[in-house]
Amino acid sequence: MLKTTDTEDLKFIQEAAEFSVIDNCGEHVHYRGLIEFSNICHLDCYYCGIRKSNSGVERFLLKEQEVVDLALWCADNGYGSIVLQSGERKDRKFVDSVIRMVKAIKKQSISEALPEGLGITLCVGEHPKDVYQEMYDAGAHRYLLRIESTNTEIFNTMHPDNQKLSERMECLTWLREIGFQVGTGVMFGIPGQTYDMLADDILFFKKRDIDMIGMGPYIVHKATPLPNDGNQFQVKGDDLVRLSLLMIAITRLVLKDVNIAATTALQTVDPQGREKGLMHGANIIMPQLTPTEQRAKYLLYEDKPCQDDTMEECKSCLGGRIRSVERIVAQNSWGDSKHALKRKHP
Numbered sequence: 001m002l003k004t005t006d007t008e009d010l011k012f013i014q015e016a017a018e019f020s021v022i023d024n025c026g027e028h029v030h031y032r033g034l035i036e037f038s039n040i041c042h043l044d045c046y047y048c049g050i051r052k053s054n055s056g057v058e059r060f061l062l063k064e065q066e067v068v069d070l071a072l073w074c075a076d077n078g079y080g081s082i083v084l085q086s087g088e089r090k091d092r093k094f095v096d097s098v099i100r101m102v103k104a105i106k107k108q109s110i111s112e113a114l115p116e117g118l119g120i121t122l123c124v125g126e127h128p129k130d131v132y133q134e135m136y137d138a139g140a141h142r143y144l145l146r147i148e149s150t151n152t153e154i155f156n157t158m159h160p161d162n163q164k165l166s167e168r169m170e171c172l173t174w175l176r177e178i179g180f181q182v183g184t185g186v187m188f189g190i191p192g193q194t195y196d197m198l199a200d201d202i203l204f205f206k207k208r209d210i211d212m213i214g215m216g217p218y219i220v221h222k223a224t225p226l227p228n229d230g231n232q233f234q235v236k237g238d239d240l241v242r243l244s245l246l247m248i249a250i251t252r253l254v255l256k257d258v259n260i261a262a263t264t265a266l267q268t269v270d271p272q273g274r275e276k277g278l279m280h281g282a283n284i285i286m287p288q289l290t291p292t293e294q295r296a297k298y299l300l301y302e303d304k305p306c307q308d309d310t311m312e313e314c315k316s317c318l319g320g321r322i323r324s325v326e327r328i329v330a331q332n333s334w335g336d337s338k339h340a341l342k343r344k345h346p
């Protein structure tokens, strides 16, 4: 199915995926207010614009209070859930800060509309199991850790030797054992990657009983070493858009009741990418909360859209985009995936 190019077949897959998301998850689209609170990163992933070796990036770390205030803005605006994302740091100072922010946000976001406070997703990379446990105990109940590719060879072309696919897999195991709702995902269009590998990635999501998927096309950042060597998924034009939408649609058809994000990267390769993502089975949107003056420093890839939009502008723009595809923005709910809820209450 991933190789489909025929217009009628593509339409058939799109309609099946759209039917599946509405049937399994409902018409609602859930917001996750995305706060990219620091671009300081100790890793050197070959594709990422904020990799340690990119000395062209000015590094920032938001103040804890600033992060808490952004989260509370989300709560006041009915978002229900947030994602705290940053570059990867393993030092205790960083971990303690994340834990303090999670606790403060949890406590201060409780209201009549959100009796259990905001739903908090963390996306802060690989950590030892006991650190994940502390983060969970602090009140985060979801964790995103993209596997990037489940193919060892491809993973290794994307990462330096000190990053191992097996270690990331182990982290996903720990997160699940601890009780997190676990999210993962891959990039498509990596040099050397094949359709078979992407099909295996989808089967991996299924085998690992994953709750949430965030994935998108690989977009070259010129200050990084991973080349775009014109392989079969060359990062240009319609092919990558088609592949991205097929990945979402087929993941929806195979996994059925998980949450799938229509990512910003999708909008980078197609101005209507997020709407198309929703029509192909996605049900999550992550509006940007990162202060506009810091956004330009959080460029994982080039041409990242919405650089200058304030959080208010993101809110109204995304609301319009969602309504344009006849879906409804959920208010004041965590929007846990049906898959995770079924595991909890079979």
Ligand code: 5AD
Pocket: 047, 048, 049, 146, 148, 186, 187, 216, 217, 218, 219, 220, 221, 265, 300, 301, 302
């Ligand atoms: N193109 C697309 N996505 C990227 N990411 C990082 N760099 C790029 C890029 N150049 C994605 C990775 C990472 C997530 C936070 O952003 O999948 O896990």
